[in-house]
Amino acid sequence: MTIIRIDVSHHALELDPPFPASWDPAPRRRFPATIVRVTDSEGRTGVGSGEPLHGLEDYVDLFLGTDPLDLDRQHRIVDNISFFGSRMWPLEAALWDLAGIIQDRPVWQLVGGRSNRVRAYASTGVLRSASEMADVAAQALDSGFPALKLRFGRPDLADDLAVVATVRDRVGDRLELMVDCNQAWRMPWDVSDWWTVEQAVEVARRLEALDVYWMEEPLHRGDYEGMRRLRDATSVRIAGGEYTREIHEFREMLRVGCLDVYQPDAVLTVGIEGLRTLIPDIEAAGAAFTPHTWGGGIGLVANTHLTAGAADAPYLEYPWDPPEWTAARRDYMLTETFEPDGDGWLHLSDAPGLDIELDEERLAATVTHTAGYR
16 A cells, blocks of 8 residues: 555635735635645545645655555655745645545544544634624624634724724623734735734733733744743733744744744644644643634644644634635535534544545636636
8 A cells, every 4th residue: 555646736716706814915816725635556535735835746756655654754754845845734634634544534533532523713804894893793603603803904903903892892701702913924915014022012901901812923923032021911812823834943932932822724834743743742831722724624624633633722713704705615625615513613523534525526617727816
């Protein structure tokens, strides 16, 4: 039993209306998805998706003829490739899917088997007015979500804070609120300045008064000392790490005491195997692991398996902001959308691997030769 093929295809769903993501100055008119398939000599195929996998064709030979169940070896190779170029972690997700299929076990069991479910929080992405966001919060409550994440990024910070205050007034203590400041990284064309520690502390003080559950990405991703100072200065949990690239960086962040909530996304950084081994260290430090999931449905499913199976997470991010962002848009590459139940729980079955089925007709209709949002 060996790996005999690795296939990569790029797809894009045209978005009408566009999706005005709070973290991107340019409204998104297309939603790209890169699909990677790993096939073994018995004809079984594992699937992953996430980053565009630029340059993977130069390294395919490192996997061909190797044991698909040697996940430690495969993880090390993916890690090495990702150091030299593009992030290749969707390939590792496909290998975990294949390993589960081969062993007739779901990935959540393979990574630890802690649970087959995790509670989702609704993660918004659009910068709406205060009254509109209060309506969104009420809708989230009606949909069974226990928590809601709001985004900053309006031209005036006072308007961002007013949104949180208005939402809190509307929902009271019936909904936990998180705030994503989107200060850790920028889109390639975004040259806006980063917050200083002093600015972040001032915002944190305001969020304390509004009983915010966590304050996400308030500083540049590399400002470890600033994160520690901010964490010491506020009672609000500090969250981040979704794009932090290597596992040694997370270990240094743990040593310094940067965060209360660690958010690496398994198909963007470090991978399922790397995060499976990092989670015990995060939890031993008294912090929580709950990954970023703002990508396609396959990445969300992979992160759900990892989180339910290996972590004691308070919540898992569930991208949700209708009408601009829906499960149908996010999961267009799948035959079925992945959605929580009426109480906000995401459930995983005992089916092998990641238990996903590609919509081959939709994928054929959305093939593209470019992998970006523009």
